Amino acid sequence: xxxxxxxxxxxxxxxxxxxxxxxxxxxxxxxxxxxxxxxxxxxxxxxxxxxxxxxxxxxxxxxxxxxxxxxxxxxxxxxxxxxxxxxxxxxxxxxxxxxxxxxxxxxxxxxxxxxxxxxxxxxxxxxxxxxxxxxxxxxxxxxxxxxxxxxxxxxxxxxxxxxxxxxxxxxxxxxxxxxxxxxxxxxxxxxxxxxxxxxxxxxxxxxxxxxxxxxxxxxxxxxxxxxxxxxxxxxxxxxxxxxxxxxxxxxxxxxxxxxxxxxxxxxxxxxxxxxxxxxxxxxxxxxxxxxxxxxxxxxxxxxxxxxxxxxxxxxxxxxxxxxxxxxxxxxxxxxxxxxxxxxxxxxxxxxxxxxxxxxxxxxxxxxxxxxxxxxxxxxxxxxxxxxxxxxxxxxxxxxxxxxxxxxxxxxxxxxxxxxxxxxxxxxxxxxxxxxxxxxxxxxxxxxxxxxxx
Amino acid sequence: xxxxxxxxxxxxxxxxxxxxxxxxxxxxxxxxxxxxxxxxxxxxxxxxxxxxxxxxxxxxxxxxxxxxxxxxxxxxxxxxxxxxxxxxxxxxxxxx
Numbered sequence: 001x002x003x004x005x006x007x008x009x010x011x012x013x014x015x016x017x018x019x020x021x022x023x024x025x026x027x028x029x030x031x032x033x034x035x036x037x038x039x040x041x042x043x044x045x046x047x048x049x050x051x052x053x054x055x056x057x058x059x060x061x062x063x064x065x066x067x068x069x070x071x072x073x074x075x076x077x078x079x080x081x082x083x084x085x086x087x088x089x090x091x092x093x094x095x096x097x098x099x100x101x102x103x104x105x106x107x108x109x110x111x112x113x114x115x116x117x118x119x120x121x122x123x124x125x126x127x128x129x130x131x132x133x134x135x136x137x138x139x140x141x142x143x144x145x146x147x148x149x150x151x152x153x154x155x156x157x158x159x160x161x162x163x164x165x166x167x168x169x170x171x172x173x174x175x176x177x178x179x180x181x182x183x184x185x186x187x188x189x190x191x192x193x194x195x196x197x198x199x200x201x202x203x204x205x206x207x208x209x210x211x212x213x214x215x216x217x218x219x220x221x222x223x224x225x226x227x228x229x230x231x232x233x234x235x236x237x238x239x240x241x242x243x244x245x246x247x248x249x250x251x252x253x254x255x256x257x258x259x260x261x262x263x264x265x266x267x268x269x270x271x272x273x274x275x276x277x278x279x280x281x282x283x284x285x286x287x288x289x290x291x292x293x294x295x296x297x298x299x300x301x302x303x304x305x306x307x308x309x310x311x312x313x314x315x316x317x318x319x320x321x322x323x324x325x326x327x328x329x330x331x332x333x334x335x336x337x338x339x340x341x342x343x344x345x346x347x348x349x350x351x352x353x354x355x356x357x358x359x360x361x362x363x364x365x366x367x368x369x370x371x372x373x374x375x376x377x378x379x380x381x382x383x384x385x386x387x388x389x390x391x392x393x394x395x396x397x398x399x400x401x402x403x404x405x406x407x408x409x410x411x412x413x414x415x416x417x418x419x420x421x422x423x424x425x426x427x428x429x430x431x432x433x434x435x436x437x438x439x440x441x442x443x444x445x446x447x448x449x450x451x452x453x
Numbered sequence: 454x455x456x457x458x459x460x461x462x463x464x465x466x467x468x469x470x471x472x473x474x475x476x477x478x479x480x481x482x483x484x485x486x487x488x489x490x491x492x493x494x495x496x497x498x499x500x501x502x503x504x505x506x507x508x509x510x511x512x513x514x515x516x517x518x519x520x521x522x523x524x525x526x527x528x529x530x531x532x533x534x535x536x537x538x539x540x541x542x543x544x545x546x547x548x549x
Contacts, residue, residue, distance in 0.1 A: 019469065022470075022473050022474060022485075025477065025484060027478075028478070028480060028543070031538045032535065034488070035484070035531065048498065049500075054506065057513075061517070063517060064518070064520030064521040069524055071525050076529045077532065084533075091490050091529050095522070097519075098519045098526060101503075105500075105504075106503065108512025108515070109503065115456055212486060215489060219493045222493045223463065229502065231498065232462055237493070241492050242467065243468075244474045244489040336482075342482035342483060343481065343486070346479065346481075347483045350540040350542070355542055
């Protein structure tokens with residue numbers, strides 16, 4: 001049996017491990033083992049990859065692995081849980097960059113056929129887009145650049161021109177695929193610009209869609225690289241990731257009742273305002289809030305991105321425990337697009353040691369929201385906005401929401417009366433049963449906790 | 454034939470991926486995403502060949518950069534996923 005044969009059998013084993021690993025990631029009880037299995041699959045694939053015929057020098061490989069491992073391990077250990085979305089974006093980008101480079105380097109391994117040239121182009125295009133797109137997503141998520149949607153007149157025309165440029169340079173390269181072709185460099189540049197252009201028109205609150213889409217792209221880039229170098233495991237693993245990313249993207253879009261095209265191209269900035277809202281805002285003091293909490297027997301927390309900003313997850317959990325000890329039933333209702341990436345709130349609450357049984361999904365809480373004595377909205381806005389249900393003129397009409405307005409009492413923790421990301425007014429704040437607890441969420445909750453103490 | 458064979462693998466894997474992932478609870482969306490992201494670092498297995506050649510300096514450098522980026526993706530992705538999943542606790546395991 002040749003070494004190549006053994007390597008290919010090893011790839012089969014790692015494909016099986018990836019598949020089981022992903023499957024086990026589907027349940028909280030087995031997820032951690034699933035991730036371990038998948039990393040074992042990766043180890044096997046990497047060792048098998050090292051036996052490839054034609055490798056004569058290991059210095060650069062070992063150097064690259066050492067540098068990459070140090071950076072990756074440090075980043076993974078040091079990142080704060082609240083910065084997880086931007087970390088995931090960066091890892092995504094680095095996967096895209098790797099696929100781009102593999103595609104590019106393939107040109108130096110000898111003459112390539114037209115088919116291989118096309119797959120190399122795809123690896124460069126998707127990889128390059130993923131790379132720069134992820135960097136922009138990182139910038140927006142970490143607020144190093146403005147997280148609002150950037151839309152300008154003629155944007156569609158510019159994008160179309162870039163696309164045409166990509167097609168033309170791709171064609172010119174494919175008819176003469178050599179490493180020093182100037183068309184290759186044009187292609188490379190355009191792919192990177194395209195990644196930037198694709199992400200700038202997308203605003204902060206739509207980030208869950210973009211992150212999962214970029215995740216999908218990084219898989220597809222690996223897939224294209226797999227075609228370019230004729231490697232099965234890259235194709236299998238890449239398409240698994242691509243499929244996973246697309247499913248997540250779809251879940252996120254559904255949770256906002258918007259099509260993917262709408263998220264990607266509309267910018268969601270200048271929207272018409274729905275009905276003007278009339279009514280009175282009823283503020284509440286920390287002390288009064290305490291009395292209501294003290295008497296409540298069913299409390300539901302509804303967190304949003306504001307909880308991450310205020311770093312309030314630990315005090316929220318502390319209050320939750322106090323309320324439980326006080327005899328109340330406590331749950332945490334999480335909207336699928338709350339936060340800046342899929343499952344963002346779940347990770348933050350898990351970090352604060354909230355057991356996952358208490359984390360309930362939108363569809364589970366809505367039917368029994370009438371039984372909730374106090375719904376506590378922490379830094380969430382659009383995902384609890386009743387206009388989505390009632391006001392047909394509202395730009396977010398049709399988006400499924402957590403119906404906190406149907407709870408007996410709603411506390412809204414908020415810094416000021418500014419509207420949410422979408423710029424839509426929220427009638428919830430003016431509701432009969434709504435009480436506004438103004439101020440920093442963390443301080444307000446700490447205040448309530450000290451009243452209990 | 455090679456092309457057909459590779460496309461065959463591609464199509465089957467995509468369907469398999471859809472089947473595998475369609476039923477993940479929302480709680481696990483982030484770990485699923487970062488776990489899948491780590492898998493996309495599989496490009497590493499293909500980067501070795503380019504980095505291990507000696508006959509072309511440019512190719513070698515591109516390959517070495519690819520190895521570095523892919524390793525960041527793999528090592529960082531798996532570690533960060535593990536760190537997140539370590540925090541997900543059931544009530545019976547109890548919080549700290």
